[in-house]
Amino acid sequence: MSVKRFDPKQTTTLQIPAKVLQANTSQHVIDNSKVSSQSSAARIGFISLGCPKNLVDSERILTQLKNEGYEIVSTYHDAKLVIVNTCGFIDSAVQESLDTIGEALSENGKVLVTGCLGVKEDEIREIHPSVLGITGPHAYEEVLAQVHQHVAKPEHNPFLHLIPDHGIKLTPKHFAYLKISEGCNHRCTFCIIPSMRGDLDSRIISDVLNEAKRLVNAGVKELLVISQDTSAYGVDTKYRQVIWQDQTIQTRLYDLCEQLGNMGVWVRLHYVYPYPHVDDIVPLMAEGKILPYLDIPFQHASPRILKLMKRPGNIDKTLERIHRWREICPELIIRSTFIVGFPGETEAEFEELLDFLREAQLDRVGCFKYSPVEGAKANELPDPVPETVKEERLERFMTVQAEISAHKLTQKIGNEYQVIIDEVTSDGAIGRTYADAPEIDGVVHLTDEFEVEPGDKVWVQIIHSDEHDLWGVKVED
Numbered sequence: 001m002s003v004k005r006f007d008p009k010q011t012t013t014l015q016i017p018a019k020v021l022q023a024n025t026s027q028h029v030i031d032n033s034k035v036s037s038q039s040s041a042a043r044i045g046f047i048s049l050g051c052p053k054n055l056v057d058s059e060r061i062l063t064q065l066k067n068e069g070y071e072i073v074s075t076y077h078d079a080k081l082v083i084v085n086t087c088g089f090i091d092s093a094v095q096e097s098l099d100t101i102g103e104a105l106s107e108n109g110k111v112l113v114t115g116c117l118g119v120k121e122d123e124i125r126e127i128h129p130s131v132l133g134i135t136g137p138h139a140y141e142e143v144l145a146q147v148h149q150h151v152a153k154p155e156h157n158p159f160l161h162l163i164p165d166h167g168i169k170l171t172p173k174h175f176a177y178l179k180i181s182e183g184c185n186h187r188c189t190f191c192i193i194p195s196m197r198g199d200l201d202s203r204i205i206s207d208v209l210n211e212a213k214r215l216v217n218a219g220v221k222e223l224l225v226i227s228q229d230t231s232a233y234g235v236d237t238k239y240r241q242v243i244w245q246d247q248t249i250q251t252r253l254y255d256l257c258e259q260l261g262n263m264g265v266w267v268r269l270h271y272v273y274p275y276p277h278v279d280d281i282v283p284l285m286a287e288g289k290i291l292p293y294l295d296i297p298f299q300h301a302s303p304r305i306l307k308l309m310k311r312p313g314n315i316d317k318t319l320e321r322i323h324r325w326r327e328i329c330p331e332l333i334i335r336s337t338f339i340v341g342f343p344g345e346t347e348a349e350f351e352e353l354l355d356f357l358r359e360a361q362l363d364r365v366g367c368f369k370y371s372p373v374e375g376a377k378a379n380e381l382p383d384p385v386p387e388t389v390k391e392e393r394l395e396r397f398m399t400v401q402a403e404i405s406a407h408k409l410t411q412k413i414g415n416e417y418q419v420i421i422d423e424v425t426s427d428g429a430i431g432r433t434y435a436d437a438p439e440i441d442g443v444v445h446l447t448d449e450f451e452v453e454p455g456d457k458v459w460v461q462i463i464h465s466d467e468h469d470l471w472g473v474k475v476e477d
Contacts, residue, residue, distance in 0.1 A: 006008055012285055014022070014059065014247065015391060018140070019293045020106050021375060022312045025304060030098070032319075032356075036176060039080070041080075041152075041154060042069065042070045042071060042080065042151055042152065042153070042154035043070070043072075043073045043074055043078055043079050043080050043085060043352075043354065044070050044071070044073070044079055044147065045063075045072075045073055045075070045078070045081070045082035045083070045104075045108065046058065046062060046082070046083050046085070047073055047082065047084045047085065047100055047104065048085045048170065048281070048367030049081070049084070049085060049086055049087045049093070049097055049100060049117065050087025050089070050116065050174075050245065051087065051357070052091075052177045052224065052226050052270075053177075053179060053226055053227070053228065053280075054085055054087060054115055054137070054460070055170055055171075055177060055203060056177050056179040056226070057114075057115065057137060057138050057140070058085045058170060059069065059167060059168055059169055059170055060140050060167070061083070061114070061140055061143050061144075061168075062137075062168040062170075063148065063168045064140060064144055064271070064455055065144070066206075067169055067248060067423065068144070068145070068154070069153065069154040069155065070151070070153075070154060070162045071123070071154075072168075072176070072446070073157070073346055074111075075107040075121065076104065076107035077107070078110070078112065078219075079108055079109035080150070081111065081112060081132065081144065081147070081150055081151055082106065082107075082108045082111050082112070082148075083103040083111075083112045083114065084097070084100055084101050084104055084111060084113050084115075085114050085115040085116070085464050086100075086113060086114065086115035086116060086117035086118060087115060087116055088115070088116040088117035088119070088120065088192075088196060089116065089191075089192070089193065089373070090180065090371050091371055091372070091373060092371070092375075093117075094117060097117045098117075098127055098128070098214060098281045101113055101124065101128050101131065102127070102128060105128060105130060105131070109130075110132055110150060110395065111170075112129050112132050112133045112134075112135075112143065112146050112147065112150075113128075113131050113133070113135070114134070114135045114136070114139055114143050115135045115136070115137050116136070116137050116143075116193075116196040117133050118134050118136040118137065118139070119136045119195065119196050121134045121198060122372050123307060127235065131140050131148055132146065132149075133146040133149075133351065136196065137182075137196060137197050138182055140278045143207040145155050150476070160409055163352065166214040166217075166218045166220075169261060170455055171438075172294065172422065172453055173218075173219050173220070173454070173455060174219065174220060174221045174222060174454070174455030175221065175222035175223075175224060175420075175423075176215045176220045176222075176223060176224070177211055177224045178208065178215070178224065178225050178226065179203075179221045179226050179227060180202065180203055180208050180210065180225060180226070180227045180230065180231070180233050180256065181200055181201060181202040181203060181228070181229070181230075181233055182197055182201040182228070183197045183198040183199045183200050183201050183228060183231045184197070184200055184228040184232075185199050185200045185229070185235070186229060186230060186235075186273070186310070186465070187310055187377075188299075188309055188310050188311060189308060189309055189310050189376060189378040189381070190193070190309060190339065190342070190370065190373065190376055190378045191260065191373075191376065192374075192375045193228055193374055194264070194458060195374070195375060200228075200229065200232055200236045201236060201364070202232075202234050202235070202237050202251060202319050203234050204240060204242060204251055205240075205242060205244065205249055205250070205251040205256055205259075206233070206243075206244045206249075206251075206287070208372070209244055209255065209256075209259050209260070210302055211390040211428060212260055212263060213263070213292075213356065214265070215268035218287050219455065220265065221265050221266060221269070221420060221457065222265060222266040222267075222268065222351055222420060222438075223263075223265055223266070224270060224437065224438070225256075225260070225267065225268065225269050225270060226270045227271060227359070228270060228271060229271065229273050230245040230269055230270060230271050230273070231273040231274070231275045231277070231278055232251060232273065232274050233253045233255060233256065234250065234252040234253065237251045239251055239252045240466060243252050243333070243447070244259070244390040245393075245473035246389070250314075253281065254277070254280050254281060254284075257269070257281055257284050257289065257290050258284065258289065260290065261284060261287075261288075261289025261290050262289075264367055266291050266420065267289075267290040267432065268290075268291045268293050268434075268437055269281070269291075269294060269295060270295040270437070271297065272294050272295055272296050272343045273296070273297075274296050274318065274321070276297070278296075279324070279325070281322065282328045282332065283328060283329070285329045285331075287330050290437070291327050291434045291438050292331045292332045292333060292362060292434065293332070293333045293334075293335070293347065293355075293434060293435065294325075294332060294333070294334050295335045295437070296335075296355075297336055297337045298311075298318065298336045298337075298338065299311050299338055299339055300338060300339060300342065300349075300353055301313075301315050301352050301353040301355070301356030301357075302345070302349035302350075302352045302353060302374050303315060303410045304344075304349065304397060305342055305344070305345055306351055308342065308343070308344060308378070308381060309339075309342065309378070309425045314351075315356060318360075319356070319360060321358055322334065322360055327458065331434075332436070333363045334360075334362050334363055334364075335358060335362065335364035335365065335366075335437070335440075335441065336362050336364075336365055336366075337366040337367070337368065337369055338353065338365065338366070338368070338397070339366070339367075339370050339387065340353070340367060340368070340369060340370065340390060340393040340394050340397055341369050341370040341385040341393055342370045342378065342385070343378055343382065343383055343384050343385065343388030344381055344382060344383040344385075345370075345383035345385055345409075346392075348361075350396075351438065352398070353397070354400050357400050357401055357404065357405070358400065361404055361405070362425050363405070363407070363408055363435060364405070364435075364440075364441050364442070365401045365404075365405070366435070366440070367394060367397050367398060367401070368391075368394075369390040369391065369394050369454045370385065370390065371385075371457065371466075376440075385471070386446065388433070402467045403467075405466070405468065406466065406467035409465035409466070409467070409468075409469075409470060410465050412470060413462050413463065413465060414461070414462065415442075415461070415462055415465065416459055416460065416461045416462075416475060417426045417433040417434070417435075417459070417462065417472075418433065418434070418457055418458070418459055418460075418461070419431040419432060419433055419446075419457065419458055419460045419472070420432055420455070420456070420457050421443050421446075421452045421453065421454050421455065421456045421457075421458065422443070422454060423437065423454055424450060424452060424453065424454070426444050427445075427447060428445065428447040428448045428450065429445075429446040429447075429449045429452050430445055430446070431443065431444050431460070432444060432445070433470070440466045442469045442473050443469050443470070444462070444469070444470045445469060445470070445472070446460065446472060446473065446474060448470075449472065449473075449474055451474075452474070458474050459474070459475050459476070459477055460472035460474055460475065461473055462477050
């Protein structure tokens with residue numbers, strides 16, 4: 001059998017902090033060893049809930065706290081107060097946030113709340129009236145001001161308490177999230193993000209690129225580009241033109257990808273709304289400038305349901321584009337998310353969705369049962385789908401996708417891929433190919449391989465697969 005070697009950068013020569021305050025996979029609590037200082041009277045506890053976009057907000061707040069000399073601690077009882085950065089996207093996330101606030105109050109007594117759920121102050125105070133303060137998402141300065149009210153600024157010597165140029169990161173050293181904008185201009189009927197985070201607010205491209213350079217200089221080997229709507233980047237600035245490193249570039253996705261592609265690291269795009277100009281990005285992937293990986297939340301395949309969702313509804317055109325993308329870049333990986341049981345979804349429309357899955361042959365797929373979210377327009381739609389039907393459709397959906405995924409991963413057996421190592425355990429190393437984003441996609445198991453470290457990039461031949469993960473052995477470069 002001939003061996004194919006897949007290199008996502010052909011043209012270019014995990015230790016997640018301990019979740020001490022509460023053991024939950026959606027939480028990130030700063031590891032004290034990363035940010036400890038000498039200011040024992042000014043200790044702050046911090047819990048970050050929700051998505052990577054929220055994680056970036058947490059990193060910025062923590063960096064500002066550290067810049068002012070505060071010490072970030074990893075237990076309730078060592079902290080003068082606790083900050084909870086909340087998620088409020090769906091009902092289960094709201095409940096987790098409220099439960100976490102309650103636990104922090106019980107264990108510490110002094111709690112500040114920020115993040116997406118913070119826009120529902122009345123709801124929080126009805127359940128937890130004793131919280132010290134509440135702010136919404138990306139309210140960095142307001143959070144700091146509230147901290148100052150309750151924990152005096154420590155005496156701080158910046159020459160003794162140094163902060164790295166890239167700030168405090170909650171991810172492992174070798175990968176980082178690069179948030180390029182806030183908010184969203186869409187009004188999808190199942191989503192309340194714009195009411196929490198506002199309309200699209202893009203960062204100027206020079207600021208984004210400068211941050212990316214700092215991260216790369218600090219040892220980051222994979223940049224995960226995130227926003228609520230990555231494809232819309234720069235629209236609100238009218239694609240503002242700037243000079244960066246003696247070049248004139250525009251604040252738009254293509255220019256961003258082109259420049260990031262020159263930094264010699266993996267660049268991965270998340271939350272890409274399928275605008276027509278996404279077609280222009282795929283050739284950059286084929287050239288090896290950025291990873292051939294697109295995270296596109298298609299949500300459904302029925303034109304009528306997509307219209308009710310206020311999403312693009314020409315599914316035939318979507319399939320044509322997917323086929324065309326793969327013609328341009330055969331190595332392209334597409335991940336997506338879907339909703340089953342949306343109000344009014346018929347059995348025939350659900351079958352349309354399954355047919356789309358079989359035709360599109362997507363590589364990585366997540367699926368959720370529709371859940372009413374307070375404030376979402378979809379709640380007003382008629383003909384809600386019974387919970388038992390939602391559950392049955394979810395199981396059928398995942399059965400179809402599991403078969404597709406298992407088949408695609410089987411095709412990788414015998415081929416060689418560059419793998420970035422995330423962690424080394426007692427069983428061996430665990431890493432990812434370009435086809436897998438951290439914490440949401442599959443992994444590559446390198447059983448009994450201990451001569452590597454997190455962040456190493458090694459060549460691996462795939463020897464086994466299941467419907468989610470791969471197993472491989474290290475080979476020579």
